[in-house]
Amino acid sequence: MTQSADTKDLILDAAELLFSENGVEGVSLRALTSKAGVNLASVHYHFGSKEGVALAAFCRRVRPINEERLELLDKAESEGAADVESVLTALYAPALRLAGSPVHGRRFMRMCARFYTEPGAYLESAFTQEFAHVITRFEGALHRALPDLSRLELRRRMHFGIGVMVHTLLDSNRTRQWTDDACDPSDIGGTLDAMVSFVAAGFRAGTATPAAGTAGGAGIKADRT
Amino acid sequence: MTQSADTKDLILDAAELLFSENGVEGVSLRALTSKAGVNLASVHYHFGSKEGVALAAFCRRVRPINEERLELLDKAESEGAADVESVLTALYAPALRLAGSPVHGRRFMRMCARFYTEPGAYLESAFTQEFAHVITRFEGALHRALPDLSRLELRRRMHFGIGVMVHTLLDSNRTRQWTDDACDPSDIGGTLDAMVSFVAAGFRAGTATPAAGTAGGAGIKADRT
DNA sequence: CCATAATTCAAACAAACGTTTGATTACGCC
DNA sequence: GGCGTAATCAAACGTTTGTTTGAATTATGG
Numbered sequence: 076m077t078q079s080a081d082t083k084d085l086i087l088d089a090a091e092l093l094f095s096e097n098g099v100e101g102v103s104l105r106a107l108t109s110k111a112g113v114n115l116a117s118v119h120y121h122f123g124s125k126e127g128v129a130l131a132a133f134c135r136r137v138r139p140i141n142e143e144r145l146e147l148l149d150k151a152e153s154e155g156a157a158d159v160e161s162v163l164t165a166l167y168a169p170a171l172r173l174a175g176s177p178v179h180g181r182r183f184m185r186m187c188a189r190f191y192t193e194p195g196a197y198l199e200s201a202f203t204q205e206f207a208h209v210i211t212r213f214e215g216a217l218h219r220a221l222p223d224l225s226r227l228e229l230r231r232r233m234h235f236g237i238g239v240m241v242h243t244l245l246d247s248n249r250t251r252q253w254t255d256d257a258c259d260p261s262d263i264g265g266t267l268d269a270m271v272s273f274v275a276a277g278f279r280a281g282t283a284t285p286a287a288g289t290a291g292g293a294g295i296k297a298d299r300t
Numbered sequence: 301m302t303q304s305a306d307t308k309d310l311i312l313d314a315a316e317l318l319f320s321e322n323g324v325e326g327v328s329l330r331a332l333t334s335k336a337g338v339n340l341a342s343v344h345y346h347f348g349s350k351e352g353v354a355l356a357a358f359c360r361r362v363r364p365i366n367e368e369r370l371e372l373l374d375k376a377e378s379e380g381a382a383d384v385e386s387v388l389t390a391l392y393a394p395a396l397r398l399a400g401s402p403v404h405g406r407r408f409m410r411m412c413a414r415f416y417t418e419p420g421a422y423l424e425s426a427f428t429q430e431f432a433h434v435i436t437r438f439e440g441a442l443h444r445a446l447p448d449l450s451r452l453e454l455r456r457r458m459h460f461g462i463g464v465m466v467h468t469l470l471d472s473n474r475t476r477q478w479t480d481d482a483c484d485p486s487d488i489g490g491t492l493d494a495m496v497s498f499v500a501a502g503f504r505a506g507t508a509t510p511a512a513g514t515a516g517g518a519g520i521k522a523d524r525t
Numbered sequence: 526c527c528a529t530a531a532t533t534c535a536a537a538c539a540a541a542c543g544t545t546t547g548a549t550t551a552c553g554c555c
Numbered sequence: 556g557g558c559g560t561a562a563t564c565a566a567a568c569g570t571t572t573g574t575t576t577g578a579a580t581t582a583t584g585g
Contacts, residue, residue: 082562098418100325104543114564119544121562192417192470193323228494235498238467239460245417269453273460273502280501307532329573339534344574346532 083121085111090132095185098193099129126197133190133201136173136183141209143169148216159275162216167240167270174244175263181246188245223282236274243270308346310336315357320410323418324354351422358415358426361398361408366434368394373441384500387441392465392495399469400488406471413470448507461499468495 089111093102104125108115122128147165151157157165174184190198210233218229243266314336318327329350333340347353372390376382382390399409415423435458443454468491 098323098325100323101420103541105541114562115543116545116565117563125543189417192414195326231491231494232498234468235464235495238464240463241467242463243459266456269456270460272505273457276501276505277498280497328571330571339532340573341535341575342533350573 082111082113082117085113086118086121086128087132087135090128091182091186094129094132095182095189098189099125099195099198100193126195129190130197130201132183132186133198134205137187137205140169140173141205144209145212148212152216157216157220159217159220159278160271162213162220163236163271163274163278164267166213166236167267170240170244171263171267171270184244185246188241191241192245217278221278221282224278232278235277239270239274307336307338307342310338311343311346311353312357312360315353316407316411319354319357320407320414323414324350324420324423325418351420354415355422355426357408357411358423359430362412362430365394365398366430369434370437373437377441382441382445384442384445384503385496387438387445388461388496388499388503389492391438391461392492395465395469396488396492396495409469410471413466416466417470442503446503446507449503457503460502464495464499 086107089107090102093107093110104118105115107128108118118125118128122131144165147168148157148162151161151165170184170187173180175181191202214229214233217233218224218226221229224232311332314332315327318332318335329343330340332353333343343350343353347356369390372393373382373387376386376390395409395412398405400406416427439454439458442458443449443451446454449457
Protein backbone atom coordinates (compact mmCIF):
# COMPACT_ATOMS: atom_id res chain seq x y z
CA MET A 76 0.00 0.00 0.00
CA THR A 77 2.70 2.43 0.92
CA GLN A 78 4.57 1.73 -2.28
CA SER A 79 1.46 1.75 -4.43
CA ALA A 80 0.47 5.23 -3.31
CA ASP A 81 3.89 6.41 -4.33
CA THR A 82 3.60 4.82 -7.74
CA LYS A 83 0.12 6.22 -8.27
CA ASP A 84 1.23 9.72 -7.45
CA LEU A 85 4.37 9.37 -9.51
CA ILE A 86 2.21 8.47 -12.49
CA LEU A 87 -0.24 11.29 -11.89
CA ASP A 88 2.53 13.83 -11.44
CA ALA A 89 4.22 12.77 -14.64
CA ALA A 90 0.84 12.79 -16.38
CA GLU A 91 0.25 16.37 -15.30
CA LEU A 92 3.63 17.39 -16.62
CA LEU A 93 3.49 15.58 -19.94
CA PHE A 94 -0.20 15.97 -20.73
CA SER A 95 0.01 19.69 -20.11
CA GLU A 96 2.77 20.09 -22.65
CA ASN A 97 1.82 17.56 -25.30
CA GLY A 98 -1.83 16.79 -24.78
CA VAL A 99 -3.09 13.39 -23.80
CA GLU A 100 -2.91 12.01 -27.33
CA GLY A 101 0.61 13.27 -27.73
CA VAL A 102 2.00 11.27 -24.82
CA SER A 103 2.67 7.57 -25.04
CA LEU A 104 2.38 5.38 -21.99
CA ARG A 105 6.01 4.50 -22.46
CA ALA A 106 7.04 8.12 -22.27
CA LEU A 107 4.75 8.57 -19.29
CA THR A 108 6.04 5.63 -17.29
CA SER A 109 9.59 6.42 -18.26
CA LYS A 110 9.20 9.94 -16.92
CA ALA A 111 7.54 8.66 -13.77
CA GLY A 112 10.21 6.03 -13.26
CA VAL A 113 7.72 3.20 -13.00
CA ASN A 114 6.96 0.11 -14.98
CA LEU A 115 4.82 0.33 -18.09
CA ALA A 116 2.22 -2.13 -16.85
CA SER A 117 1.62 -0.28 -13.60
CA VAL A 118 -0.52 2.24 -15.44
CA HIS A 119 -3.07 -0.41 -16.26
CA TYR A 120 -2.71 -2.00 -12.87
CA HIS A 121 -3.58 1.20 -11.04
CA PHE A 122 -5.80 3.06 -13.50
CA GLY A 123 -7.08 0.43 -15.90
CA SER A 124 -6.30 2.36 -19.05
CA LYS A 125 -4.71 5.47 -20.44
CA GLU A 126 -8.05 7.25 -20.24
CA GLY A 127 -8.16 6.27 -16.60
CA VAL A 128 -4.94 8.16 -15.94
CA ALA A 129 -6.24 11.26 -17.67
CA LEU A 130 -9.49 11.20 -15.77
CA ALA A 131 -7.76 10.55 -12.45
CA ALA A 132 -5.29 13.36 -13.00
CA PHE A 133 -8.17 15.61 -13.96
CA CYS A 134 -10.46 14.81 -11.05
CA ARG A 135 -7.65 14.88 -8.52
CA ARG A 136 -7.50 18.64 -8.64
CA VAL A 137 -10.62 19.90 -10.35
CA ARG A 138 -12.96 18.91 -7.53
CA PRO A 139 -11.28 20.95 -4.81
CA ILE A 140 -11.19 23.89 -7.21
CA ASN A 141 -14.89 23.71 -7.97
CA GLU A 142 -15.73 23.29 -4.32
CA GLU A 143 -13.74 26.39 -3.51
CA ARG A 144 -15.49 28.23 -6.32
CA LEU A 145 -18.90 27.44 -4.89
CA GLU A 146 -17.74 28.35 -1.39
CA LEU A 147 -16.47 31.72 -2.55
CA LEU A 148 -19.68 32.36 -4.42
CA ASP A 149 -21.76 31.39 -1.40
CA LYS A 150 -19.73 33.70 0.78
CA ALA A 151 -20.04 36.58 -1.68
CA GLU A 152 -23.79 36.14 -1.94
CA SER A 153 -24.32 35.72 1.77
CA GLU A 154 -23.04 39.23 2.30
CA GLY A 155 -25.76 40.63 0.08
CA ALA A 156 -26.20 40.87 -3.65
CA ALA A 157 -22.93 39.89 -5.28
CA ASP A 158 -21.66 42.17 -8.01
CA VAL A 159 -20.06 40.94 -11.19
CA GLU A 160 -16.55 41.33 -9.86
CA SER A 161 -17.24 39.15 -6.88
CA VAL A 162 -18.80 36.44 -8.99
CA LEU A 163 -15.98 36.46 -11.50
CA THR A 164 -13.40 36.43 -8.76
CA ALA A 165 -15.08 33.40 -7.23
CA LEU A 166 -14.87 31.73 -10.63
CA TYR A 167 -11.32 32.67 -11.54
CA ALA A 168 -9.42 32.91 -8.27
CA PRO A 169 -9.30 29.24 -7.25
CA ALA A 170 -8.01 28.19 -10.66
CA LEU A 171 -5.40 30.91 -10.83
CA ARG A 172 -4.35 30.38 -7.26
CA LEU A 173 -3.63 26.73 -7.98
CA ALA A 174 -1.86 27.77 -11.15
CA GLY A 175 0.54 29.71 -8.97
CA SER A 176 1.19 26.89 -6.55
CA PRO A 177 4.83 25.98 -6.22
CA VAL A 178 5.24 22.66 -8.00
CA HIS A 179 2.53 21.06 -10.05
CA GLY A 180 -0.03 23.83 -10.06
CA ARG A 181 0.75 25.47 -13.32
CA ARG A 182 1.20 22.18 -15.04
CA PHE A 183 -2.19 21.00 -13.93
CA MET A 184 -3.99 24.10 -15.09
CA ARG A 185 -2.45 23.80 -18.50
CA MET A 186 -3.42 20.17 -18.62
CA CYS A 187 -6.92 21.13 -17.59
CA ALA A 188 -7.20 23.79 -20.26
CA ARG A 189 -5.78 21.40 -22.81
CA PHE A 190 -8.31 18.75 -21.88
CA TYR A 191 -10.94 21.37 -22.44
CA THR A 192 -9.90 21.91 -26.04
CA GLU A 193 -9.01 18.32 -26.81
CA PRO A 194 -11.51 15.94 -28.33
CA GLY A 195 -12.48 12.63 -26.83
CA ALA A 196 -15.81 11.54 -25.48
CA TYR A 197 -14.51 10.51 -22.10
CA LEU A 198 -13.08 13.96 -21.45
CA GLU A 199 -16.30 15.63 -22.51
CA SER A 200 -18.40 13.61 -20.15
CA ALA A 201 -15.93 14.25 -17.36
CA PHE A 202 -16.14 17.98 -17.93
CA THR A 203 -19.89 17.92 -18.10
CA GLN A 204 -20.12 15.92 -14.92
CA GLU A 205 -17.71 18.09 -12.98
CA PHE A 206 -18.73 21.50 -14.25
CA ALA A 207 -22.42 21.40 -15.08
CA HIS A 208 -23.76 22.42 -11.69
CA VAL A 209 -20.96 24.95 -11.20
CA ILE A 210 -21.84 26.68 -14.46
CA THR A 211 -25.52 26.66 -13.62
CA ARG A 212 -24.83 28.14 -10.24
CA PHE A 213 -22.66 30.92 -11.60
CA GLU A 214 -25.09 31.66 -14.38
CA GLY A 215 -27.76 32.31 -11.77
CA ALA A 216 -25.47 34.59 -9.81
CA LEU A 217 -24.52 36.54 -12.90
CA HIS A 218 -28.15 36.82 -13.90
CA ARG A 219 -28.91 38.38 -10.54
CA ALA A 220 -25.96 40.74 -10.84
CA LEU A 221 -26.93 41.72 -14.38
CA PRO A 222 -30.73 41.64 -14.59
CA ASP A 223 -30.75 43.69 -17.77
CA LEU A 224 -29.07 40.96 -19.80
CA SER A 225 -31.21 38.50 -21.69
CA ARG A 226 -30.57 34.82 -21.16
CA LEU A 227 -29.05 34.55 -24.60
CA GLU A 228 -26.76 37.49 -24.10
CA LEU A 229 -25.76 36.31 -20.64
CA ARG A 230 -24.74 32.91 -21.92
CA ARG A 231 -22.90 34.42 -24.81
CA ARG A 232 -20.87 36.58 -22.47
CA MET A 233 -20.25 33.70 -20.11
CA HIS A 234 -18.85 31.89 -23.12
CA PHE A 235 -16.52 34.82 -23.68
CA GLY A 236 -15.55 34.97 -20.03
CA ILE A 237 -14.73 31.27 -20.00
CA GLY A 238 -12.71 31.76 -23.16
CA VAL A 239 -10.59 34.37 -21.43
CA MET A 240 -9.98 32.02 -18.54
CA VAL A 241 -9.20 28.96 -20.64
CA HIS A 242 -6.88 30.90 -22.87
CA THR A 243 -5.08 32.43 -19.94
CA LEU A 244 -4.69 29.11 -18.20
CA LEU A 245 -3.55 27.40 -21.37
CA ASP A 246 -0.98 30.14 -21.46
CA SER A 247 0.05 29.17 -24.89
CA ASN A 248 3.42 30.71 -25.28
CA ARG A 249 2.50 31.66 -28.78
CA THR A 250 1.08 35.02 -27.89
CA ARG A 251 4.07 35.98 -25.84
CA GLN A 252 6.21 34.64 -28.62
CA TRP A 253 4.53 37.02 -31.02
CA THR A 254 5.04 39.95 -28.77
CA ASP A 255 8.62 39.26 -27.69
CA ASP A 256 7.68 38.44 -24.13
CA ALA A 257 6.74 41.34 -21.97
CA CYS A 258 4.20 39.63 -19.71
CA ASP A 259 5.21 38.00 -16.49
CA PRO A 260 3.10 34.85 -16.14
CA SER A 261 4.09 34.41 -12.52
CA ASP A 262 2.22 37.56 -11.51
CA ILE A 263 -0.92 35.70 -10.50
CA GLY A 264 -2.56 38.48 -8.56
CA GLY A 265 -2.07 40.97 -11.32
CA THR A 266 -3.40 38.56 -13.89
CA LEU A 267 -6.46 37.85 -11.78
CA ASP A 268 -7.26 41.51 -11.28
CA ALA A 269 -6.78 42.19 -14.96
CA MET A 270 -9.02 39.30 -15.94
CA VAL A 271 -11.76 40.27 -13.53
CA SER A 272 -11.88 43.91 -14.52
CA PHE A 273 -11.63 43.07 -18.21
CA VAL A 274 -14.42 40.53 -18.19
CA ALA A 275 -16.59 42.49 -15.77
CA ALA A 276 -16.46 45.48 -18.08
CA GLY A 277 -17.36 43.18 -20.94
CA PHE A 278 -20.35 41.83 -19.05
CA ARG A 279 -21.56 45.36 -18.32
CA ALA A 280 -21.13 46.61 -21.86
CA GLY A 281 -24.30 48.25 -23.09
CA THR A 282 -26.22 47.71 -19.88
CA ALA A 283 -27.53 50.16 -17.37
CA THR A 284 -25.88 48.21 -14.58
CA PRO A 285 -23.72 50.59 -12.62
CA ALA A 286 -20.02 50.25 -13.09
CA ALA A 287 -17.88 48.61 -10.49
CA GLY A 288 -17.30 51.86 -8.65
CA THR A 289 -14.01 50.98 -7.07
CA ALA A 290 -11.87 48.19 -8.32
CA GLY A 291 -11.95 46.53 -4.92
CA GLY A 292 -13.63 43.33 -3.95
CA ALA A 293 -11.15 40.96 -5.48
CA GLY A 294 -10.60 37.93 -3.32
CA ILE A 295 -6.88 37.92 -3.87
CA LYS A 296 -5.14 41.09 -2.96
CA ALA A 297 -2.72 42.13 -5.59
CA ASP A 298 0.20 43.93 -4.09
CA ARG A 299 1.44 46.38 -6.60
CA THR A 300 5.14 46.06 -6.91
CA MET B 301 -3.02 18.36 -63.67
CA THR B 302 -6.76 18.69 -63.77
CA GLN B 303 -7.20 15.52 -61.78
CA SER B 304 -4.44 16.36 -59.37
CA ALA B 305 -6.06 19.63 -58.43
CA ASP B 306 -9.23 17.75 -57.65
CA THR B 307 -7.42 15.24 -55.51
CA LYS B 308 -5.53 17.95 -53.70
CA ASP B 309 -8.70 19.84 -52.88
CA LEU B 310 -10.53 16.68 -51.91
CA ILE B 311 -7.77 15.96 -49.41
CA LEU B 312 -7.74 19.48 -48.05
CA ASP B 313 -11.51 19.57 -47.70
CA ALA B 314 -11.55 16.28 -45.85
CA ALA B 315 -8.66 17.51 -43.71
CA GLU B 316 -10.61 20.60 -42.74
CA LEU B 317 -13.58 18.52 -41.75
CA LEU B 318 -11.75 15.83 -39.81
CA PHE B 319 -9.01 17.95 -38.23
CA SER B 320 -11.58 20.41 -36.94
CA GLU B 321 -13.46 17.70 -35.11
CA ASN B 322 -10.68 15.42 -33.95
CA GLY B 323 -7.51 17.44 -34.06
CA VAL B 324 -4.62 16.62 -36.33
CA GLU B 325 -3.26 13.91 -34.08
CA GLY B 326 -6.66 12.31 -33.78
CA VAL B 327 -7.04 11.67 -37.49
CA SER B 328 -5.23 8.88 -39.28
CA LEU B 329 -4.25 9.22 -42.89
CA ARG B 330 -6.44 6.24 -43.66
CA ALA B 331 -9.47 7.93 -42.20
CA LEU B 332 -8.54 11.08 -44.06
CA THR B 333 -8.07 9.49 -47.46
CA SER B 334 -11.12 7.32 -46.95
CA LYS B 335 -13.22 10.39 -46.26
CA ALA B 336 -11.74 12.19 -49.23
CA GLY B 337 -12.27 9.17 -51.48
CA VAL B 338 -8.66 9.11 -52.64
CA ASN B 339 -5.81 6.69 -52.34
CA LEU B 340 -3.74 6.57 -49.20
CA ALA B 341 -0.48 7.27 -50.95
CA SER B 342 -1.74 10.39 -52.68
CA VAL B 343 -1.29 12.35 -49.46
CA HIS B 344 2.45 11.84 -49.60
CA TYR B 345 2.52 12.36 -53.32
CA HIS B 346 0.88 15.75 -53.14
CA PHE B 347 1.89 17.04 -49.69
CA GLY B 348 4.93 15.02 -48.70
CA SER B 349 3.72 14.16 -45.23
CA LYS B 350 0.86 14.42 -42.80
CA GLU B 351 2.28 17.65 -41.47
CA GLY B 352 2.29 18.92 -45.01
CA VAL B 353 -1.46 18.44 -45.27
CA ALA B 354 -2.06 20.29 -42.03
CA LEU B 355 0.12 23.20 -43.05
CA ALA B 356 -1.42 23.38 -46.51
CA ALA B 357 -4.95 23.30 -45.13
CA PHE B 358 -3.96 25.98 -42.66
CA CYS B 359 -2.27 28.35 -45.07
CA ARG B 360 -4.92 27.91 -47.74
CA ARG B 361 -7.35 30.06 -45.81
CA VAL B 362 -5.42 31.91 -43.16
CA ARG B 363 -3.56 34.13 -45.58
CA PRO B 364 -6.63 35.68 -47.21
CA ILE B 365 -8.06 36.24 -43.75
CA ASN B 366 -4.99 38.03 -42.47
CA GLU B 367 -4.77 40.10 -45.63
CA GLU B 368 -8.36 41.16 -45.18
CA ARG B 369 -7.67 42.00 -41.56
CA LEU B 370 -4.86 44.32 -42.51
CA GLU B 371 -6.94 45.89 -45.26
CA LEU B 372 -9.78 46.59 -42.88
CA LEU B 373 -7.40 48.06 -40.36
CA ASP B 374 -5.78 50.24 -42.98
CA LYS B 375 -9.15 51.47 -44.10
CA ALA B 376 -10.25 52.21 -40.55
CA GLU B 377 -7.09 54.13 -39.82
CA SER B 378 -7.10 56.02 -43.08
CA GLU B 379 -10.35 57.66 -42.07
CA GLY B 380 -8.73 59.06 -38.95
CA ALA B 381 -7.80 57.60 -35.60
CA ALA B 382 -9.43 54.21 -35.31
CA ASP B 383 -11.32 53.49 -32.11
CA VAL B 384 -11.21 50.19 -30.31
CA GLU B 385 -14.36 48.89 -31.92
CA SER B 386 -13.02 49.48 -35.40
CA VAL B 387 -9.76 47.73 -34.63
CA LEU B 388 -11.46 44.77 -33.02
CA THR B 389 -13.92 44.50 -35.87
CA ALA B 390 -11.04 44.44 -38.33
CA LEU B 391 -9.52 41.63 -36.30
CA TYR B 392 -12.63 39.56 -35.75
CA ALA B 393 -14.84 40.12 -38.76
CA PRO B 394 -12.82 38.31 -41.45
CA ALA B 395 -12.51 35.21 -39.33
CA LEU B 396 -16.16 35.14 -38.34
CA ARG B 397 -17.30 35.91 -41.83
CA LEU B 398 -15.44 32.90 -43.16
CA ALA B 399 -16.84 30.89 -40.30
CA GLY B 400 -20.28 31.67 -41.65
CA SER B 401 -19.47 30.74 -45.22
CA PRO B 402 -21.72 28.09 -46.67
CA VAL B 403 -19.69 24.91 -46.80
CA HIS B 404 -16.26 24.61 -45.30
CA GLY B 405 -16.01 27.89 -43.46
CA ARG B 406 -17.03 26.82 -40.04
CA ARG B 407 -14.99 23.68 -40.27
CA PHE B 408 -11.89 25.59 -41.16
CA MET B 409 -12.21 28.02 -38.31
CA ARG B 410 -12.55 25.22 -35.86
CA MET B 411 -9.53 23.53 -37.35
CA CYS B 412 -7.66 26.79 -37.09
CA ALA B 413 -8.59 27.27 -33.46
CA ARG B 414 -7.69 23.68 -32.74
CA PHE B 415 -4.30 24.10 -34.36
CA TYR B 416 -3.81 27.04 -32.09
CA THR B 417 -4.24 24.95 -28.97
CA GLU B 418 -2.55 21.83 -30.25
CA PRO B 419 1.12 21.17 -29.65
CA GLY B 420 3.61 20.48 -32.37
CA ALA B 421 6.57 22.53 -33.43
CA TYR B 422 5.55 22.75 -37.07
CA LEU B 423 2.21 24.30 -36.16
CA GLU B 424 3.82 26.80 -33.82
CA SER B 425 6.23 28.02 -36.44
CA ALA B 426 3.41 28.27 -38.96
CA PHE B 427 1.38 30.41 -36.60
CA THR B 428 4.31 32.60 -35.77
CA GLN B 429 5.13 33.09 -39.41
CA GLU B 430 1.58 33.88 -40.45
CA PHE B 431 0.47 35.98 -37.51
CA ALA B 432 3.50 37.79 -36.14
CA HIS B 433 3.25 40.92 -38.26
CA VAL B 434 -0.55 40.98 -37.96
CA ILE B 435 -0.36 40.99 -34.19
CA THR B 436 2.31 43.66 -34.22
CA ARG B 437 0.22 45.79 -36.49
CA PHE B 438 -2.91 45.47 -34.38
CA GLU B 439 -0.99 46.08 -31.20
CA GLY B 440 0.14 49.40 -32.59
CA ALA B 441 -3.38 50.33 -33.57
CA LEU B 442 -4.73 49.44 -30.16
CA HIS B 443 -1.97 51.36 -28.49
CA ARG B 444 -2.99 54.42 -30.44
CA ALA B 445 -6.64 53.90 -29.59
CA LEU B 446 -5.87 53.35 -25.91
CA PRO B 447 -2.89 55.54 -25.06
CA ASP B 448 -3.55 55.26 -21.33
CA LEU B 449 -2.74 51.57 -21.27
CA SER B 450 0.78 50.48 -20.46
CA ARG B 451 2.47 48.09 -22.83
CA LEU B 452 2.13 45.28 -20.34
CA GLU B 453 -1.55 45.90 -19.77
CA LEU B 454 -2.21 46.27 -23.47
CA ARG B 455 -0.64 42.93 -24.24
CA ARG B 456 -2.44 41.29 -21.40
CA ARG B 457 -5.76 42.50 -22.72
CA MET B 458 -4.87 41.51 -26.25
CA HIS B 459 -4.24 38.06 -24.85
CA PHE B 460 -7.74 38.12 -23.38
CA GLY B 461 -9.24 39.39 -26.60
CA ILE B 462 -7.58 36.65 -28.58
CA GLY B 463 -8.81 34.15 -26.05
CA VAL B 464 -12.38 35.26 -26.64
CA MET B 465 -11.93 34.87 -30.36
CA VAL B 466 -10.21 31.50 -30.23
CA HIS B 467 -12.75 30.14 -27.82
CA THR B 468 -15.64 31.41 -29.90
CA LEU B 469 -14.20 29.97 -33.08
CA LEU B 470 -13.40 26.69 -31.45
CA ASP B 471 -17.04 26.69 -30.51
CA SER B 472 -16.54 23.75 -28.28
CA ASN B 473 -20.00 22.41 -27.83
CA ARG B 474 -19.23 21.88 -24.20
CA THR B 475 -20.43 25.23 -23.01
CA ARG B 476 -23.68 24.97 -24.85
CA GLN B 477 -23.92 21.44 -23.59
CA TRP B 478 -23.70 22.74 -20.03
CA THR B 479 -26.37 25.29 -20.61
CA ASP B 480 -28.83 23.20 -22.61
CA ASP B 481 -28.21 25.05 -25.83
CA ALA B 482 -29.76 28.46 -26.07
CA CYS B 483 -27.20 30.13 -28.34
CA ASP B 484 -27.57 30.13 -32.06
CA PRO B 485 -24.12 29.61 -33.53
CA SER B 486 -25.27 30.52 -37.01
CA ASP B 487 -25.97 34.10 -35.97
CA ILE B 488 -22.61 35.40 -37.14
CA GLY B 489 -23.45 39.08 -37.11
CA GLY B 490 -24.87 38.94 -33.62
CA THR B 491 -21.87 37.05 -32.38
CA LEU B 492 -19.49 39.54 -33.94
CA ASP B 493 -21.29 42.51 -32.42
CA ALA B 494 -21.37 40.84 -29.04
CA MET B 495 -17.68 39.98 -29.19
CA VAL B 496 -16.66 43.47 -30.24
CA SER B 497 -18.65 45.28 -27.59
CA PHE B 498 -17.62 42.79 -24.92
CA VAL B 499 -13.91 42.98 -25.65
CA ALA B 500 -13.95 46.71 -26.33
CA ALA B 501 -15.47 47.32 -22.94
CA GLY B 502 -12.82 45.08 -21.46
CA PHE B 503 -10.08 47.05 -23.15
CA ARG B 504 -11.48 50.31 -21.82
CA ALA B 505 -11.91 49.07 -18.26
CA GLY B 506 -10.29 51.45 -15.82
CA THR B 507 -9.11 53.87 -18.45
CA ALA B 508 -10.17 57.40 -19.15
CA THR B 509 -10.72 56.58 -22.80
CA PRO B 510 -14.27 57.57 -23.69
CA ALA B 511 -16.74 54.84 -24.41
CA ALA B 512 -17.59 54.15 -28.02
CA GLY B 513 -20.49 55.26 -30.10
CA THR B 514 -22.03 57.76 -27.72
CA ALA B 515 -19.79 60.56 -28.84
CA GLY B 516 -19.51 61.02 -32.58
CA GLY B 517 -15.99 62.32 -32.50
CA ALA B 518 -14.28 59.10 -33.42
CA GLY B 519 -13.33 60.17 -36.88
CA ILE B 520 -12.28 63.68 -36.01
CA LYS B 521 -10.33 63.05 -32.90
CA ALA B 522 -8.24 66.01 -31.92
CA ASP B 523 -4.54 65.72 -32.56
CA ARG B 524 -2.77 64.52 -29.54
CA THR B 525 0.59 66.14 -29.36
C1' DC C 526 0.19 7.04 -82.46
C1' DC C 527 3.80 6.65 -79.68
C1' DA C 528 6.87 8.37 -75.96
C1' DT C 529 6.97 10.48 -71.70
C1' DA C 530 5.70 12.42 -67.78
C1' DA C 531 2.12 12.78 -64.16
C1' DT C 532 -0.87 10.54 -61.24
C1' DT C 533 -3.29 6.67 -59.00
C1' DC C 534 -3.35 2.30 -56.89
C1' DA C 535 -2.83 -2.09 -53.94
C1' DA C 536 0.44 -3.90 -51.09
C1' DA C 537 3.87 -3.91 -47.86
C1' DC C 538 7.19 -1.62 -44.62
C1' DA C 539 9.17 -0.80 -39.92
C1' DA C 540 8.01 1.55 -35.88
C1' DA C 541 5.08 2.79 -32.14
C1' DC C 542 0.91 2.31 -29.97
C1' DG C 543 -2.27 0.59 -25.83
C1' DT C 544 -2.92 -3.50 -23.65
C1' DT C 545 -2.19 -8.20 -21.67
C1' DT C 546 0.26 -11.92 -19.74
C1' DG C 547 2.71 -14.78 -16.37
C1' DA C 548 6.41 -14.93 -13.46
C1' DT C 549 8.62 -12.59 -9.59
C1' DT C 550 9.20 -9.83 -5.57
C1' DA C 551 7.51 -7.35 -1.25
C1' DC C 552 4.38 -7.00 2.46
C1' DG C 553 0.70 -7.81 6.21
C1' DC C 554 -1.43 -11.23 9.16
C1' DC C 555 -2.46 -15.61 11.69
C1' DG D 556 7.86 -19.39 9.41
C1' DG D 557 4.53 -19.53 5.80
C1' DC D 558 0.36 -18.31 3.53
C1' DG D 559 -2.16 -14.86 0.56
C1' DT D 560 -2.69 -10.66 -1.32
C1' DA D 561 -0.66 -6.58 -3.48
C1' DA D 562 2.59 -4.75 -6.48
C1' DT D 563 6.34 -4.70 -9.86
C1' DC D 564 8.60 -6.37 -13.71
C1' DA D 565 10.28 -7.93 -18.50
C1' DA D 566 8.37 -9.58 -22.47
C1' DA D 567 5.21 -10.12 -25.87
C1' DC D 568 0.47 -9.45 -27.77
C1' DG D 569 -2.23 -7.76 -31.96
C1' DT D 570 -3.35 -3.40 -34.04
C1' DT D 571 -2.67 0.88 -36.01
C1' DT D 572 0.36 4.40 -37.28
C1' DG D 573 2.94 7.29 -41.08
C1' DT D 574 5.52 6.20 -44.84
C1' DT D 575 7.44 3.81 -48.99
C1' DT D 576 7.49 0.96 -53.02
C1' DG D 577 6.78 -0.42 -57.80
C1' DA D 578 3.58 -1.49 -61.03
C1' DA D 579 -0.67 0.13 -63.40
C1' DT D 580 -3.22 3.81 -65.24
C1' DT D 581 -4.13 8.26 -67.18
C1' DA D 582 -3.15 12.58 -69.40
C1' DT D 583 0.19 15.34 -72.35
C1' DG D 584 2.77 16.79 -76.38
C1' DG D 585 5.18 16.15 -80.70
